[in-house]
Amino acid sequence: MSKFGELIDVKVPVLLDFYTEWNDQSVNMHPVLRDVAAAMGDKAKVIKIDVEKNRELSEALRVKGLPTLMIYKNGEMVWRQSGEQDANTLIGLLQEYI
Template sequence: MSKFGELIDINIPVLLDFYTDWNEAAKAMHAVLRDVAAAMGDKAKVIKIDVDKNQELAEALRVKGLPTLMIYKNGEMVWRQSGEQDANTLIGLLQEYI
């Protein structure tokens, strides 16, 4: 968990995507997240977290539906939503926190 703290405690927005390889909706987000990461460059971070490999973290954050997306800024969660999102929506959200 301390590694997680290091990931999110930075002054640029961090978009977290909680997914599993067996969940089709979560897998469908991979291409969207690539587009978001490319569009944001070094202004934001996009991190994918496999729920199967990080069960303790997913439980601590109460991740129930997949995909679950969160944005952190300076260690604080500023946005969270379950379900698929399009790239433009996510880019717009990240830009609000730059």
């Protein structure tokens, strides 16, 4: 869990994507997240977290629906949503926290 703290306690906004490879909506988000990461460059981080490999973290954050997307800024969660989102929406949200 301490590694998670290091991931989110940074100056730029961090978009987390909790996913699994067997969930179609999660898989559909992969290219969207690539686009978001490319558009944001070093102004934000995009991190994908496989719930199968990170059960403890997923349970601690009460991740139920997949994909679950969260934005952290300076170690604090500032936005959370379950389900698919489009790249423009996510880019707009991240830009609010730069």
